[in-house]
Amino acid sequence: MTITPPALSVFQTLESEVRSYCRGWPAVFDRAQGSYLHDEDGHTYLDFFAGAGSLNYGHNNPVLKRALIDYLERDGITHGLDMATAAKRAFLESFENVVLRPRDLPYKVMFPGPTGTNAVEAALKLARKVKGREAIVSFTNAFHGMSLGSLAVTGNAFKRAGAGIPLVHGTPMPFDNYFDGQVPDFLWFERLLEDQGSGLNKPAAVIVETVQGEGGINVARPEWLRALKDLCERQDMLLIVDDIQMGCGRTGGFFSFEEAGITPDIVTLSKSISGYGLPMSLCLFRAELDIWEPGEHNGTFRGNNPAFVTAAAALNTYWTxxxxxxxxxxxxxxxxxALLAIVDEEGGQGLSFRGRGLVWGIEFDDHSRAGRICSRAFELGLLLETSGPESEVVKLLPPLTVSPDELDEGLRILARAVRETA
Structure with a gap:
């Protein structure tokens, strides 16, 4: 595919230099359906990015689109703050009946604002309020958002540096297999908790991703997650699972922690909870933690009613x-x-892969190669992004609705891009 980069335009002259995805994908996208995007020059791209995980059911999913159009055409409420609306009621009933009750999850539902970082901020704030402590423990290579509280529990040095002020009240601990199995799980963490001279303030909570997406597709073992939950219970700390990218079915079950058989105290959801790419997030927590005063945590756009409509349609279509x-x-x-075949073709040297469900990553010893592979894949009609602290991992995040043939098509392009950047 020959792609001519867009001419100097309003994007370069008016939009901030902070833009990033468009630099790796120099096209002006115009339409999308299912697993494909189309630019205004007529090129077609298979999407293994899925809106950074916000389009688990594909672009313009016809079932969700129909529900949204019908709602808008009857002049349904679009903006409702936290007022009671028919759309919110339908979503809450569906969420309880389709997600919470079958899994015996004892959660209240909070709408903290439209984005993932809003959900994380609410979770941290609630944990501190409940426990009366400030410290939060997070893990190496974690990513929890770009607002200040979320950045304080994020590991990436580049993103943290953008805060411009000290990021406080967060303490990092080693994620699963950080020491390649040479150190027993939580040895350092437990020692610090029990040592009155360690300097670690008693944490209110621990926040964790079961699969670190931005951190490099680092997959926590079920037994590690169970041990973490046990540690939190013994040490009177709340366990927060950030399921913003890995929830809504990305790893198989609706929640990524289901495989481990644990029940976190607090869970954050966003990205694909609306099902249609509409902004929406949830903060879920055990009922006894619901000590909020009315209006104590609010936001103008926490009541995105069109998102409630598509979210309910997604649950009732795909999760019953x-x-x-x-x-x-x-x-x-x-x-x-397919990834095993790619590794074999490379002689098993210089790369490795890992993942769960439909989130996978290939890590390269030559860290610059991952970026080159993504660039070549774009030229061949496949959207991929990198992840990891040095962008050393090629990340695969196709829609959950991708067909076997579409998946094979993308994996063949990936294999070709790997081959051509050797």
């Missing part, structure tokens, strides 16, 4: 019969076989 989880796990096996 268990088929989505089975399909995602089957597609994951398809990806795993």
């Amino acid at each position: 019969d268990g088929q989505m989880e089975k399909q995602t796990l089957a597609r994951g096996e398809q990806v795993e076989r």
